[in-house]
Amino acid sequence: MNRPMRTRRQATLASLAAELGVSRTTVSNAYNRPDQLSPELRRRVLETARRLGYPGPDPVARSLRTRKAGAVGLLLTENLSYAFRDPAAVGVLEGLALACEDAGVGLQLVPASPGREDVAAVHRAGVDGFVVYSVPDDDPHLAAVMSRPVPTVIIDQPQLDGIDRVGPDDAAATEQIADHLVGLGHRQVGVLCMRLARDRNDGFAPVDRQQEAHYHVQRTRLATLAKKFASVGVEWSAVPVVERFEHTVDDGASAARELLDANPHVTALICTSDILALGALAEAGRRGLRVPADITVTGFDGVAEATRAGLTTVHQPVLEKGKAAGKLLLSAGDRVAPKVITLPTELRVGTTSAPPRTAEERWFGP
Amino acid sequence: MNRPMRTRRQATLASLAAELGVSRTTVSNAYNRPDQLSPELRRRVLETARRLGYPGPDPVARSLRTRKAGAVGLLLTENLSYAFRDPAAVGVLEGLALACEDAGVGLQLVPASPGREDVAAVHRAGVDGFVVYSVPDDDPHLAAVMSRPVPTVIIDQPQLDGIDRVGPDDAAATEQIADHLVGLGHRQVGVLCMRLARDRNDGFAPVDRQQEAHYHVQRTRLATLAKKFASVGVEWSAVPVVERFEHTVDDGASAARELLDANPHVTALICTSDILALGALAEAGRRGLRVPADITVTGFDGVAEATRAGLTTVHQPVLEKGKAAGKLLLSAGDRVAPKVITLPTELRVGTTSAPPRTAEERWFGP
DNA sequence: AATGGCTTCTGAACCGTTACGGTTTGTTCA
DNA sequence: TGAACAAACCGTAACGGTTCAGAAGCCATT
Numbered sequence: 090m091n092r093p094m095r096t097r098r099q100a101t102l103a104s105l106a107a108e109l110g111v112s113r114t115t116v117s118n119a120y121n122r123p124d125q126l127s128p129e130l131r132r133r134v135l136e137t138a139r140r141l142g143y144p145g146p147d148p149v150a151r152s153l154r155t156r157k158a159g160a161v162g163l164l165l166t167e168n169l170s171y172a173f174r175d176p177a178a179v180g181v182l183e184g185l186a187l188a189c190e191d192a193g194v195g196l197q198l199v200p201a202s203p204g205r206e207d208v209a210a211v212h213r214a215g216v217d218g219f220v221v222y223s224v225p226d227d228d229p230h231l232a233a234v235m236s237r238p239v240p241t242v243i244i245d246q247p248q249l250d251g252i253d254r255v256g257p258d259d260a261a262a263t264e265q266i267a268d269h270l271v272g273l274g275h276r277q278v279g280v281l282c283m284r285l286a287r288d289r290n291d292g293f294a295p296v297d298r299q300q301e302a303h304y305h306v307q308r309t310r311l312a313t314l315a316k317k318f319a320s321v322g323v324e325w326s327a328v329p330v331v332e333r334f335e336h337t338v339d340d341g342a343s344a345a346r347e348l349l350d351a352n353p354h355v356t357a358l359i360c361t362s363d364i365l366a367l368g369a370l371a372e373a374g375r376r377g378l379r380v381p382a383d384i385t386v387t388g389f390d391g392v393a394e395a396t397r398a399g400l401t402t403v404h405q406p407v408l409e410k411g412k413a414a415g416k417l418l419l420s421a422g423d424r425v426a427p428k429v430i431t432l433p434t435e436l437r438v439g440t441t442s443a444p445p446r447t448a449e450e451r452w453f454g455p
Numbered sequence: 456m457n458r459p460m461r462t463r464r465q466a467t468l469a470s471l472a473a474e475l476g477v478s479r480t481t482v483s484n485a486y487n488r489p490d491q492l493s494p495e496l497r498r499r500v501l502e503t504a505r506r507l508g509y510p511g512p513d514p515v516a517r518s519l520r521t522r523k524a525g526a527v528g529l530l531l532t533e534n535l536s537y538a539f540r541d542p543a544a545v546g547v548l549e550g551l552a553l554a555c556e557d558a559g560v561g562l563q564l565v566p567a568s569p570g571r572e573d574v575a576a577v578h579r580a581g582v583d584g585f586v587v588y589s590v591p592d593d594d595p596h597l598a599a600v601m602s603r604p605v606p607t608v609i610i611d612q613p614q615l616d617g618i619d620r621v622g623p624d625d626a627a628a629t630e631q632i633a634d635h636l637v638g639l640g641h642r643q644v645g646v647l648c649m650r651l652a653r654d655r656n657d658g659f660a661p662v663d664r665q666q667e668a669h670y671h672v673q674r675t676r677l678a679t680l681a682k683k684f685a686s687v688g689v690e691w692s693a694v695p696v697v698e699r700f701e702h703t704v705d706d707g708a709s710a711a712r713e714l715l716d717a718n719p720h721v722t723a724l725i726c727t728s729d730i731l732a733l734g735a736l737a738e739a740g741r742r743g744l745r746v747p748a749d750i751t752v753t754g755f756d757g758v759a760e761a762t763r764a765g766l767t768t769v770h771q772p773v774l775e776k777g778k779a780a781g782k783l784l785l786s787a788g789d790r791v792a793p794k795v796i797t798l799p800t801e802l803r804v805g806t807t808s809a810p811p812r813t814a815e816e817r818w819f820g821p
Numbered sequence: 822a823a824t825g826g827c828t829t830c831t832g833a834a835c836c837g838t839t840a841c842g843g844t845t846t847g848t849t850c851a
Numbered sequence: 852t853g854a855a856c857a858a859a860c861c862g863t864a865a866c867g868g869t870t871c872a873g874a875a876g877c878c879a880t881t
Contacts, residue, residue, distance in 0.1 A: 099604060101837055112861045117839060126859060144604050148581045149518045150837035153866050158515060159579045160563055169556055173549035183539035190535055190566040193573060195580055197526055197563040200556040207559060213525045214561055215514040215581050238465060238510050467867060478831045483869060492829065516867035519836050 100143035109137055120146055152215060160195035161418055162216035164234055166223045169198075171336050175364060176392040177407045181222060181244065184411025192419045201230045208233040218418045221246065225287050225303035240421035242414045247305045248429070253421065255414045255430045257405040259309040262434035266359065266387055266403050267317035269436060273444045275357040275385060276323055280314065280330040281344045281369060282307055282361040291340075292347065294332040296325065310361050310389070329355070333365065341368020342375075349376065356385060356445035363388035363395035363402055370398065370441065381443035391437055399440035406432055466509035475503055486512055518581060526561035527784055528582035530600055532589045533567060533653070537702050541730060542758040543773045547588060547610065550777025558785045567596045574599040584784045587612065591653055591669035606787035608780045613671045614795070619787065621780045621796045623771040625675040628800035632725065632753055632769050633683035635802060639810045641723040641751060642689055646680065646696040647710045647735060648673055648727040657706075658713065660698040662691065676727050676755070695721070699731065707734020708741075715742065722751060722811035729754035729761035729768055736764065736807065747809035757803055767808035770801045 106113045111130070118125040119134040126134075138145070152158050163185065165172045172178045189196040194217070200210045201224075211233035218240040224231050226247065234241055235249075242253040270278065285294055285302035299315070302308035315325040331348045333340040341364060349355065349372070358373075360366035366388030370380060378384045388395050391404025413430050472479045477496070484491040485500035492500075504511070518524045529551065531538050538544045555562040560583070566576045567590075577599035584606040590597050592613065600607055601615075608619040636644065651660055651668035665681070668674035681691040697714045699706040707730060715721065715738070724739075726732035732754030736746060744750045754761050757770025779796050 102839095103837070113838080114840090114862080115860060118860085121839080124858095130859085142604075144602055145578050146839085147519075147837050148579050149515060149524060150866090151579070151839070152515045152581055153513075153519050153837080153868085154839040156866075158581065159576070160581070162561070169552050170549060173545055173552070179539055179545060183536060186535050186539070186564055189564070190568055193566050193568070193576055195528070195563045195565050195576065197561045198552055198555070199561050200559050202556055202559070210525070210559055210561065212511050213514050213517070215518055215524060215526070236510055238508075469867075479868080480832080480870080481830060484830085487869080496829085512869090513867050516836090517869075519838085519867080520869045522836075 100138075100141040102143075102146060105134070105138055105141060105143050108141065109134060117146065149215070158215045158217045159193075160197045160216045161189060161415070162197045162199045162211075162214045162219045162234075164199050164201055164211065164219055164221045164224060164230055166201075168335075172223075175336055175362070176394060177362070177364075177390040177405075178223065180392070180407030181411040181414075184408040184413075185220060185415045186411070187408075188412045188415025188419065192415075194419065199230075201228075211237070218242070218421060220244065220414050220418055222414075223304070223306070226305060227287070227303050240418055242418045242421075244410060244414050245306050251427050253417050253428050255410055255417060255432070257410070257432045257434045259306055260313045262389075262403045262405065263310045263313035264317060265434065265436040266389070266401075267314055269401070269438065269442065270357055270359065270385065270387065271317065271321050273357075273385070273442060275445050276318075276321070277352075277355050277445070278318065278323070278328060278357045278359055279348045279352055279355040280311070280328065280359045280361070281341060281348065281365045282311060282330060282332050283336050283365070284334045285332055289334040290332050291334055292332065293351075294330045298332075299330060307361055314359060336362065336364055338364055338368040338371065341365035342372040343368070345369035345372035357442070358384065358386045360386065360388050363390045363392045363400060366400055366402065366441075367394060367398060370400070380441050383446065385442040385445070387442055391435070396437070396439075401439040401442035402437055404435045404437050466504075466507040468509075468512060471500070471504055471507060471509050474507065475500060483512065515581070524581040524583045525559075526563045526582045527555060527781070528563045528565045528577075528580045528585045528600075530565050530567055530577065530585055530587045530590060530596055533591075533594070534701075535564075538589075541702055541728070542760060543728070543730075543756040544589065546758070546773030547777040547780075550774040550779075551586060551781045552777070553774075554778045554781025554785065558781075560785065565596075567594075577603070584608070584787060586610065586780050586784055588780075589670070589672070592671060593653070593669050606784055608784045608787075610776060610780050611672050617793050619783050619794050619796075621776055621783060621798070623776070623798045623800045625672055626679045628755075628769045628771065629676045629679035630683060631800065631802040632755070632767075633680055635767070635804065635808065636723055636725065636751065636753065637683065637687050639723075639751070639808060641811050642684075642687070643718075643721050643811070644684065644689070644694060644723045644725055645714045645718055645721040646677070646694065646725045646727070647707060647714065647731045648677060648696060648698050649702050649731070650700045651698055655700040656698050657700055658698065659717075660696045664698075665696060673727055680725060702728065702730055704730055704734040704737065707731035708738040709734070711735040711738035723808070724750065724752045726752065726754050729756045729758045729766060732766055732768065732807075733760060733764060736766070746807050749812065751808040751811070753808055757801070762803070762805075765806035767805040768803055770803050772798055 102116050103113050106116045115126055116134055119131045186196050197216055199214050208229050211230055219234045220242050222244040245256045248254055285307050299311045319325050329348050329352050331344040333344045358369045360369055366386055369386045373380050373384055380386055388400045388402035391402050395402050410432055468482050469479055472482045481492055482500055485497045552562050563582055565580050572595050574595050577596055585600045586608050588610040611622045651673050665677045685691050695714050695718045697710040699710045724735045726735055732752055735752045739746050739750055746752055754766045754768035757768050761768050776798055
């Protein structure tokens with residue numbers, strides 16, 4: 090405790106009313122509807138409140154009565170650090186926070202611990218709605234949110250029956266980058282991707298694991314890459330895909346190392362996030378591979394760091410994504426049918442992609 | 456609305472009890488104290504709940520009765536984008552979120568819009584305590600938080616009477632960097648700082664504005680620099696200090712430009728944040744100034760980007776700062792006296808600081 | 822047969838507020 | 852002079868739970 094402990098029970102609206110000899114309604118009005126009572130009485134109420142140390146109507150009691158919590162909940166991935174370390178996630182968070190601020194409602198981060206399946210926090214959260222971001226399809230927290238009788242918006246998740254959704258067209262975005270690489274002539278590619286399921290698997294991900302991935306975004310991107318490259322004759326099951334549970338630049342680098350050690354002839358590293366791609370660039374540098382002359386590296390998301398590094402990537406408006414989700418949630422109730430917002434993506438060709446070296450060049454230099 | 460609208464009024468604990476022909480207490484116990492009723496009855500309760508679409512006890516009503524909201528509020532600077540763009544702030548946020556997750560409580564970002572002095576959101580937030588971070592001393596939201604009868608912890612603020620506080624020893628940290636620069640021989644220095652008050656002033660900040668700064672951290676850092684440099688004979692009022700309202704790399708660059716245009720003989724740019732320092736580095740590069748041969752640049756905070764850039768800076772454990780604040784808040788009540796946690800700082804000499812060039816070198820090259 | 826100790830369930834009080842539909846008082850105006 | 856109306860204030864009934872001190876029933880012990 091860090092404030093001078095009030096010796097007796099906190100003053101309440103009722104005790105204040107009693108002290109003043111007015112009804113509780115009047116005190117309530119003094120705070121909420123100044124036009125409902127004379128300025129003089131209001132002044133007296135407020136002054137007595139100050140004298141008695143009454144801090145104003147209790148927010149929780151008010152919420153109960155008005156059936157408005159004045160906050161929305163955000164459920165995000167099991168790993169909190171991920172959300173704060175990934176610039177794309179921070180962008181979404183910021184956009185969401187901005188939308189909430191605009192509307193004057195709070196944004197509550199709901200704890201969703203990974204280990205203990207402690208869904209209770211979801212039930213305990215006093216919020217008027219939920220935004221769900223980057224959660225695996227089978228996460229029990231997601232199910233818990235769905236069981237709450239409040240509006241919900243999901244970001245970057247597969248379409249759920251009757252639920253608002255915000256996200257880019259991941260398949261189209263992936264096609265853009267795939268077309269770019271195919272057009273440049275790359276056929277021997279490798280992929281670095283983020284975690285595919287809730288269990289840890291730092292290493293190669295076989296095709297079945299790719300197809301069964303619980304993270305919608307990763308699943309879609311991999312599936313689209315597979316389709317695109319298969320269409321130009323690449324046997325996808327032979328394409329190395331390295332997965333990382335954690336999502337850091339260092340993990341991107343180690344994934345690139347693992348992939349290149351086993352597949353030195355790869356001409357392009359396709360990364361399902363910019364962060365991983367930045368790591369791949371670092372690893373390429375360490376190996377003395379020039380980018381893009383010796384190897385092409387591409388990312389995903391188009392975060393500021395990637396732009397600065399000249400990374401070829403697909404940009405998506407992460408801030409807008411969060412904002413749109415917030416607005417959607419806060420305008421629920423106006424609608425009757427669920428709404429889906431698809432955000433535009435844009436291929437940004439940087440300085441990290443080029444045609445592959447020919448076999449000759451590879452042996453004898455350019 | 457995005458869920459099949461329940462045609463009639465939501466089921467409540469009472470209606471469920473009535474349906475089952477048991478008391479409300481028993482239904483409540485089915486959810487909160489499974490050991491208080493027979494497994495068989497509990498099963499029936501839960502099953503009937505499912506059938507009736509009862510989502511479990513209402514969080515707000517529960518909060519009212521138990522007097523626990525299960526969330527803590529975070530009040531941060533007027534500018535939300537700042538909090539998400541500054542890696543140091545994100546670190547604090549992450550630490551705080553981790554502490555909250557550990558304790559299973561939510562973390563609610565309380566909207567504190569800059570323009571409209573809408574303090575209502577602070578009063579409306581159903582939280583068990585507040586963390587206040589990086590808010591100007593005279594912000595009305597801060598006053599509003601103080602008026603709420605809940606524990607509060609402040610980060611990076613001046614000591615407030617009877618309030619827990621977490622922060623580095625900014626004065627000591629600043630002395631470290633000042634001593635380093637003085638030791639190298641720098642006497643002609645310039646300073647880039649963040650906003651000093653709530654009004655915008657992009658430009659030089661005279662001494663009185665520095666002294667009256669409403670942001671505690673900035674005020675302390677400037678005051679300590681002034682003291683240190685004065686002690687070696689530098690006339691502080693002649694030292695150029697450029698202020699920026701926004702806190703971005705670009706603003707750091709433009710501030711450096713403004714300062715160097717007016718004071719080309721400056722040998723060291725002291726920045727009160729790493730972000731500004733990164734901008735200063737960029738501007739130095741644009742001018743063809745070599746760092747540290749031609750000019751020394753230092754930062755503050757020790758964020759990852761700064762380390763990567765080899766910036767000389769004072770590191771402070773931002774993640775720990777947030778964590779400590781969270782733990783402190785969540786353990787309030789155990790204590791009776793307010794607690795102050797001072798975090799260690801560490802001078803990290805990178806590759807951006809060196810002795811100043813002599814006048815000769817400046818004219819004729821090294 | 823009385824006593825004590827479980828387990829299981831209940832009744833009533835309470836948490837602090839706002840919504841709703843009034844009543845009272847005073848002023849205006851035909 | 853009295854009808855009409857606005858301003859100011861009030862009483863009651865929720866809002867949806869949790870909690871605590873028992874009551875009822877049952878069994879084992881003394």
